[in-house]
Amino acid sequence: xxxxxxxxxxxxxxxxxxxxxxxxxxxxxxxxxxxxxxxxxxxxxxxxxxxxxxxxxxxxxxxxxxxxxxxxxxxxxxxxxxxxxxxxxxxxxxxxxxxxxxxxxxxxxxxxxxxxxxxxxxxxxxxxxxxxxxxxxxxxxxxxxxxxxxxxxxxxxxxxxxxxxxxxxxxxxxxxxxxxxxxxxxxxxxxxxxxxxxxxxxxxxxxxxxxxxxxxxxxxxxxxxxxxxxxxxxxxxxxxxxxxxxxxxxxxxxxxxxxxxxxxxxxxxxxxxxxxxxxxxxxxxxxxxxxxxxxxxxxxxxxxxxxxxxxxxxxxxxxxxxxxxxxxxxxxxxxxxxxxxxxxxxxxxxxxxxxxxxxxxxxxxxxxxxxxxxxxxxxxxxxxxxxxxxxxxxxxxxxxxxxxxxxxxxxxxxxxxxxxxxxxxxxxxxxxxxxxxxxxxxxxxxxxxxxxxxxxxxxxxxxxxxxxxxxxxxxxxxxxxxxxxxxxxxxxxxxx
Ligand code: OGA
Ligand code: CA
Ligand code: FE2
Numbered sequence: 001x002x003x004x005x006x007x008x009x010x011x012x013x014x015x016x017x018x019x020x021x022x023x024x025x026x027x028x029x030x031x032x033x034x035x036x037x038x039x040x041x042x043x044x045x046x047x048x049x050x051x052x053x054x055x056x057x058x059x060x061x062x063x064x065x066x067x068x069x070x071x072x073x074x075x076x077x078x079x080x081x082x083x084x085x086x087x088x089x090x091x092x093x094x095x096x097x098x099x100x101x102x103x104x105x106x107x108x109x110x111x112x113x114x115x116x117x118x119x120x121x122x123x124x125x126x127x128x129x130x131x132x133x134x135x136x137x138x139x140x141x142x143x144x145x146x147x148x149x150x151x152x153x154x155x156x157x158x159x160x161x162x163x164x165x166x167x168x169x170x171x172x173x174x175x176x177x178x179x180x181x182x183x184x185x186x187x188x189x190x191x192x193x194x195x196x197x198x199x200x201x202x203x204x205x206x207x208x209x210x211x212x213x214x215x216x217x218x219x220x221x222x223x224x225x226x227x228x229x230x231x232x233x234x235x236x237x238x239x240x241x242x243x244x245x246x247x248x249x250x251x252x253x254x255x256x257x258x259x260x261x262x263x264x265x266x267x268x269x270x271x272x273x274x275x276x277x278x279x280x281x282x283x284x285x286x287x288x289x290x291x292x293x294x295x296x297x298x299x300x301x302x303x304x305x306x307x308x309x310x311x312x313x314x315x316x317x318x319x320x321x322x323x324x325x326x327x328x329x330x331x332x333x334x335x336x337x338x339x340x341x342x343x344x345x346x347x348x349x350x351x352x353x354x355x356x357x358x359x360x361x362x363x364x365x366x367x368x369x370x371x372x373x374x375x376x377x378x379x380x381x382x383x384x385x386x387x388x389x390x391x392x393x394x395x396x397x398x399x400x401x402x403x404x405x406x407x408x409x410x411x412x413x414x415x416x417x418x419x420x421x422x423x424x425x426x427x428x429x430x431x432x433x434x435x436x437x438x439x440x441x442x443x444x445x446x447x448x449x450x451x452x453x454x455x456x457x458x459x460x461x462x463x464x465x466x467x468x469x470x471x472x473x474x475x476x477x478x479x480x481x482x483x484x485x486x487x488x489x490x491x492x493x494x495x496x
Pocket of ligand 1: 435
């Protein structure tokens with residue numbers, strides 16, 4: 001302590017007394033004495049307050065710990081953070097529905113782009129999982145599948161037979177057009193974003209790039225204008241008068257007359273579906289197991305999702321950028337839970353919380369999976385087409401995508417198509433999850449998709465699972481008549 005500091009505790013005490021007994025001291029001294037007396041008292045008060053607050057905090061903490069561990073199951077709610085694990089796994093659930101109520105979906109943390117974490121997927125082996133982007137939350141796991149597994153999956157798909165992923169003519173468009181109760185003027189006004197009384201090509205394409213299943217480019221649009229003689233001055237701009245000539249019927253008739261090439265479709269591939277449950281080929285069951293370990297979600301959610309989709313692209317094949325899942329609107333119903341929705345709505349969409357994409361071969365040329373806006377600072381729908389460069393067009397503009405994953409045999413990538421709702425459940429669609437398959441320039445490309453379907457509407461997911469487990473119970477009862485106890489395998493819903 002220095003001399004200056006020396007005028008502390010003991011001196012303060014005397015000065016306090018002097019200050020109260022001798023009020024005639026000079027003002028400056030009086031102030032200084034008064035100050036130190038207050039200091040000493042307030043010091044004591046502050047210390048005591050802190051001490052009490054500290055004690056109260058410790059007591060509150062002890063109570064919290066006590067009550068939380070005491071009523072572990074009862075106090076769990078999906079409002080609490082998940083801690084990265086499905087919380088229904090410990091503690092006996094009171095009923096099947098109740099156990100689901102307490103599920104908080106694990107979400108793997110990306111930390112930062114390039115971050116590598118070790119994951120244990122098969123006994124005695126550690127896989128490395130690298131973060132490729134945070135928006136969307138996207139990971140890559142090399143050697144997820146062995147060479148043999150890739151071969152078996154491709155062979156099983158061939159054995160089953162692959163169908164065209166997209167049929168040439170899509171029905172239902174006219175129906176939608178009829179339902180749309182808007183006049184040509186109103187549509188024109190809505191499309192004319194710049195409000196200059198003209199429809200630029202990109203204004204039409206930003207609204208919708210797909211017409212009757214056909215991918216529209218600025219060139220195709222110009223061709224259609226010319227064919228239907230709507231753009232009289234051939235400047236690529238449509239006035240309201242010109243737009244009126246572009247009726248739905250004329251549009252469709254022109255496209256049909258001209259004939260459509262596969263390369264003009266949204267998607268140019270073949271695919272099939274493989275079930276992975278009991279009785280499936282061991283390789284498919286092993287992959288199921290590994291996926292469950294990878295994404296750390298309850299097995300039930302995986303088992304109630306779509307089967308494994310195996311896709312084959314020939315040379316020249318592609319899949320323009322898209323979302324695997326639809327946006328969350330109040331009137332939207334998920335395809336997988338529509339049984340439980342008991343509403344009739346025209347808005348039905350796939351609700352695929354996670355996409356796990358496996359590369360079954362290494363492609364000789366092209367065929368990358370492109371994420372055009374991954375980790376963009378902002379998402380700007382209008383900026384997806386600029387100067388007639390359409391970032392969603394994977395036949396032309398993959399090289400302008402923010403991120404491209406090269407297909408390497410055995411590698412898996414996975415990403416979240418939805419954000420979290422902040423309470424352990426599925427939230428809004430992640431707009432950054434936009435992706436597509438770039439055109440295959442050499443050879444063929446084989447991939448498989450494992451989608452994990454979860455309804456963003458929590459109650460509906462619960463109802464759906466209850467419905468399915470009820471059905472399975474009924475089936476089990478029927479089976480009881482023919483099977484004895486030992487012969488009954490564990491059904492996939494026992495962990496509901
Ligand atoms: C898909 C898909 C990407 C790819 O099948 O939904 O986006 O690289 N595939 O094939
Ligand atoms: Ca305009
Ligand atoms: Fe996709």
